[in-house]
Amino acid sequence: MxxxxxxxxxxxxxxxxxxxxxxxxxxxxxxxxxxxxxxxxxxxxxxxxxxxxxxxxxxxxxxxxxxxxxxxxxxxxxxxxxxxxxxxxxxxxxxxxxxxxxxxxxxxxxxxxxxxxxxxxxxxxxxxxxxxxxxxxxxxxxxxxxxxxxxxxxxxxxxxxxxxxIYTSGSTGLPKGVPVPHRNVIALIRACAHRYxxxxxxxxxxxxxxxxxxxxxxxxxxxxxxxxxxVVPQAVAASPQATLDLLSREGVTVLNVVPSVFRYLTRVARTGRGAPPALRYVIFGGESIDVRDVRAWRAVFGRATRFVNTYGITETTVFVTSRPLTDEELDRPPDASTDPDFALDLGEPLDGWELRVVGPDGADIRPGETGEIVVSGAGVAAGYLDRPELTAERFPEFPVPGGETRRSYRSGDLARLLPNGAYRYAGRVDDQVKINGFRIELGEIEARLSDAPAVRELVVVQTVTRLGEPALTAFYTAAPGDDLGTRLADHARRTLPAHMIPTRFVQLPELPVTPSGKTDRRTLATLPLAKSTPPADR
Structure with a gap:
């Protein structure tokens, strides 16, 4: 041809x-x-x-x-x-x-x-x-x-x-499909073209x-x-040094990356191996930024690269807001007089997107309060594929001036309204977590792993590695003398995508509970993991 x-x-x-x-x-x-x-x-x-x-x-x-x-x-x-x-x-x-x-x-x-x-x-x-x-x-x-x-x-x-x-993690144990129309993608590209x-x-x-x-x-x-x-080959994407070499060799000027991956790139950059990249933009998404990594990068490669934080969701077509990190903020020495969490600010909605933060009564929150982020406008999908009940729950019609209603998306994310009018990300209202940029419903992992033979009880919580990285740990109980760790890890690899496989599997005699009888996830998240079973090579 x-x-x-x-x-x-x-x-x-x-x-x-x-x-x-x-x-x-x-x-x-x-x-x-x-x-x-x-x-x-x-x-x-x-x-x-x-x-x-x-x-x-x-x-x-x-x-x-x-x-x-x-x-x-x-x-x-x-x-x-x-x-x-x-x-x-x-x-x-x-x-x-x-x-x-x-x-x-x-x-x-x-x-x-x-x-x-x-x-x-x-x-x-x-x-x-x-x-x-x-x-x-x-x-x-x-x-x-x-x-x-x-x-x-x-x-x-x-x-x-x-x-x-695109399918996202589901709290009921089943992934859910999000159909996104042409017009939403075009709106995203146009809005970002005006912004960048x-x-x-x-x-x-x-x-x-x-x-x-x-x-x-x-x-x-x-x-x-x-x-x-x-196109970055998977083997290269898995190696910070190889990724840094590719950025330099290919003359990459726009890099979109989750902050946890950027942290590894920064660690390699500090070793001084490889040529400096030609990056004009680093656009972050999927996780909260650690400003120390950005400052470390600038200490090695200078101030030419622009760093942009974004907030977004699959159901609202990738991005909702963007927030450039300014030279003044990044050059300012961290001390008691500075705001260490400024990179958690959500920034301005893209043109055509609207963001509200509401309390339990659906009213906009006031300064100092925390509420749920609700998104409307050009990027909001029509709902979930063939899931009318879940669509009705997560994509409600909210009233707008003039007596009409407008489809919105209840994100499940929390934000706090600062005195200066900025919204700052404040976590989740449910058990959804973010690992390496992926939004993960812990309930879906628990549903898959609980199907494994001989498992009695099982919960998955977000923990922190010795390097300070977020990770998933599965805590479970089984019959006395039945060590399931390796078999459970094998079951996870057969039934879950790699980004949803827990890093550790920890068997306990019983799971701790709160005074109300619920599993005490907070206690589990602080348990030592020395006797845990790591998954085999993926």
Whole structure:
């Protein structure tokens, strides 16, 4: 197949205005700079023209396999340029992509394929039998000739059509799918383009799994601004030194990263090994920032990089707010006169997003009070896939001036209103935690692990490692003399994604309880873990 670009004539100025669909905005970028490098991975480089042509070819095949628009198509692919090709092809064909990370356990993939009612799976390897009878189109073999050499008209796609469905952890033990439409993603990219100085000569990384919603921003933030996206291999992402070397070698200018990963990069940077990176932006998401890491980075590499904190949720399309960390704040020596928690401030909502913090009565809180964060506006999804009761609970209709109502999302996150009017993140109202940027419902882990044979009682709590890092620890009881640690760790690997597997498994004679008879999670979180069983290599 000859790579060429077949898109409509572009007459408007190149930018993010006008088009409400992801693939059409990509086409505009491709037509403006067809020979620019769009994606680079271990296999080589793909230009914007090549990516447009390859995705157009694959989209024609998808329309042949799934002629009716609106199908959900699973992506079971190793991280690489072909993931982006597949995403664009699914969108061009009027369908919705559903990530199926091959690194996830077969049971999780089975649940996702069944719950999403996939019409087709795109894969570059054998698909686990657990995914059932869903048809598979393999991308690791030569594709069929283009079935539409004369380019029959593409299907009409509404901006409200879901672009993707990403599954998040569920408190009931079952993951829940979040369909996010084209219009939400476009609103995100446009809002951030107004907030940040994004340039066509930027180089971004695809650092995260495409099952993690941070990747939505990484992929489309790069490609819809005309930049180059560098795919970070999983082995490199797991090595701070290799990651730092890649940032320098590839000339990366925009890095999106969770703070716990950045901490490891900073530790390597302080050793002085490797060339300094060309970073213009480090955009944090998923966790609270430790300002000491940012200051340590600046001590090594200087003050050229801009650091931005974000707050966001899958259900509200990646980001809700952004908060730049200023030179004045970062240069200020930490002492008793400074605010050590300023990096916990949520910052300003993106254009089109609205954030309220409400008390139990639904009224806005006053200075000094703490309440739940409620989000409305351009990024709020329509709800959970086929979960009407949970949708009604988490996506209520709140009244707005004029007597109308507006769909919002109850985040379950807490914030405190400071005297200066800023909101500061203050934790969770439930048992959800954040580990390495992933929002994790402890109830889902407990439900999976409690299915293991011989387990009597089991709870999972967030603990802290000796290095001060957040971790998950499973505490359980079993029959006397029955040491389940290794078997329970094996069961966890078979049934849970890697980011949800507890770091330690601790067997106790009995679980502590509070005076009211509930499991005392606070006491468990402070127990020594010297006799715990670590999971085997993942």
């Amino acid at each position: 000859t790579d060429h670009i077949a898109v409509r004539e572009i007459t408007e100025p190149v930018g993010l205005e006008g088009e409400p669909l992801i693939h059409l905005l990509f086409d505009r970028r491709a037509a403006h700079g067809p020979d620019r490098i769009a994606v680079r991975d271990e296999q080589g480089e793909v230009t914007y023209a090549q990516l447009a042509a390859r995705s157009d070819h694959l989209a024609a095949l998808l329309r042949k396999h799934c002629p009716e628009p609106g199908a959900r198509i699973g992506l079971h692919l190793e991280r690489g340029a072909h993931v982006v090709t597949a995403m664009l092809a699914v969108l061009r064909s009027g369908h919705t992509y559903v990530p199926l990370d091959p690194g996830y356990p077969a049971e999780r993939l089975r649940f996702t394929a069944r719950d999403a009612r996939l019409s087709l799976i795109l894969s570059d390897r054998p698909v686990p039998a657990e995914t059932g009878a869903t048809p598979v189109l393999r991308l690791d073999v030569p594709l069929e000739p283009d079935p539409e050499p004369h380019r029959t008209p593409r299907p009409t796609v509404d901006p409200g059509t879901p672009a993707y469905v 100085d994004l340039r066509p000569d930027d180089v971004w990384t695809l650092f995260h799994s495409y099952s993690f919603d941070f990747s939505v921003w990484e992929i489309w933030g790069a490609l819809l601004s005309g930049a180059t996206l560098v």
